[in-house]
Amino acid sequence: MKKILIPIDFSENAINAVNYALALFKDEFCKFYILHAYQEDIYLSTVPITREVIKEVIRAVGKDSQLQLKNTLKQIKKLSHNSKHVFKIISANNILVDEADRVVEEKNIDLIVMGTRGKTNNKKLTFGSHTLQVLKYVKCPVLVIPESYTYKEPDHILFATDYSIPYQQRELELLGEIASDNNSIVDLLYISEGNHLSLRQERNQSFIKENLRNTKVHFKITKDKNISNEIYRYIKDYETDLLVMINRRHSFLENILFQDNVDKIGLSINIPFLALQNMRRN
Structure with a gap:
């Protein structure tokens, strides 16, 4: 349960x-x-x-x-x-x-x-x-x-990540269950100035692929120095219903959350937002 x-x-x-x-x-x-x-x-x-x-x-x-x-x-x-x-x-x-x-x-x-x-x-x-x-x-x-958001099945999920650290299986299973129950498409978006993943990033990407094996997953790479702008553009262009990000040490999300004023950095979204803490729990 x-x-x-x-x-x-x-x-x-x-x-x-x-x-x-x-x-x-x-x-x-x-x-x-x-x-x-x-x-x-x-x-x-x-x-x-x-x-x-x-x-x-x-x-x-x-x-x-x-x-x-x-x-x-x-x-x-x-x-x-x-x-x-x-x-x-x-x-x-x-x-x-x-x-x-x-x-x-x-x-x-x-x-x-x-x-x-x-x-x-x-x-x-x-x-x-x-x-x-x-x-x-x-x-x-x-x-x-978000305020006054009317429920809509999450047909399209955006998971913005850099594949830099191992993921927690329990949290990926949660995402996988949400996606499979709603027959969602999950876009794994890697925002980087380069086009290639390191061996470590490839391993972490494979771990996601294995844990989301019952889900339609698309792996994408895009170039943009302004990560928030790229996320907003993607949400708009692809009619995204749920944004997923990792909150870990030195991540883009952590850098935003620990600023004195979140809104000076720019994380203003009008769709549901799932923050995976990516911390080990019993």
């Missing part, structure tokens, strides 16, 4: 991410963990926080979190009557990135699904602060869904 963690702040963006996950895995047996981490809400309380009232504020915020989770679960079950899906709600007095990391390890989560932005929904930002922290620091594949 696939285990999927969905952090939620009860915003429309969060519910939209839930809907996408339910549709994407409609044919799979899945256990969905719906998580609300409410520690930040404690200090947003209108009641002045003092030692005398802190316990009561924590209790009240925690109670409200549980209530909203239960109401959200009722809403989700009305939207989906899929017998292959089971749900568990988690309410935690913690910050989201730490609680997500804890749940990922404790429950052996396969995938995190969340909106690109939460209830603050600053349209000037590509990723909200919580999404950005999860992308940066939680050792698990993360699928982010």
Whole structure:
């Protein structure tokens, strides 16, 4: 059974991410963990926080979190009557990135699904602060869904990679399952100034080919010094439904995510985005 963690702040963006996950895995047996981490809400309380009232504020915020989770679960079950899906709600007095990391390890989560932005929904930002922290620091594949994105089967998947390091089989299997379940075409796009792969890159490419053997895969090489521009062009020209990238040390994606302002570099996409963390897990 696939285990999927969905952090939620009860915003429309969060519910939209839930809907996408339910549709994407409609044919799979899945256990969905719906998580609300409410520690930040404690200090947003209108009641002045003092030692005398802190316990009561924590209790009240925690109670409200549980209530909203239960109401959200009722809403989700009305939207989906899929017998292959089971749900568990988690309410935690913690910050989201730490609680997500804890749940990922404790429950052996396969995938995190969340909106690109939460209830603050600053349209000037590509990723909200919580999404950005999860992308940066939680050792698990993360699928982010743009605001108001209407589910569409991922017929065409773009996997932008440089083949520079070995991939994790578990994560490639996840991608392979998504692609095979939707009869997707996967384009492996290598953006480089040269036309040839090194022996190491060829081995890594072969590893992908083996793990995606049940998938239609096209291997392509393109030249462009501006990687983001090439990705945007490809998404537009080939009507791409899902972008996949690796978040590893010294990767293009890591360089973007760890900038003070992601949007100065330019990673503004309007399709779902799957970041494979490519880190070893048990």
